[in-house]
Amino acid sequence: MKEFRENPPDAVVINLGRLPSHGREAGVFLRGSKSTRLIPLLFVCTEGVEGYPEKVARVKETLPDARYTTYVKIGPVFEEVLAPPKK
DSSP: OHHHHHSOOSOEEEEOSSOHHHHHHHHHHHHHSTTTTTSOEEEEETTOGGGSHHHHHHHHHHOTTSEEEESTTHHHHHHHHHSOOOO
8 A cells, every 4th residue: 555655546446346335445545545535536336326326325425526437438437537627
């Protein structure tokens, strides 16, 4: 994790398809560290975000500033996350 903190990525993609609670924990961990809290989080679900509404809702409740999408729609959402802020 030290290397991750020293050289943070532009964004982190977390799969909610198998164990959404583990993805939520990873997101909470990243938000809890001063050096990683501003990294955009992108949660993706293989079955579609609507495929696990109760599980995704819990993640959204905990991490409302993250982005949520499906693998089918990830391209445009990922580009938006990585785009420079609009002035």
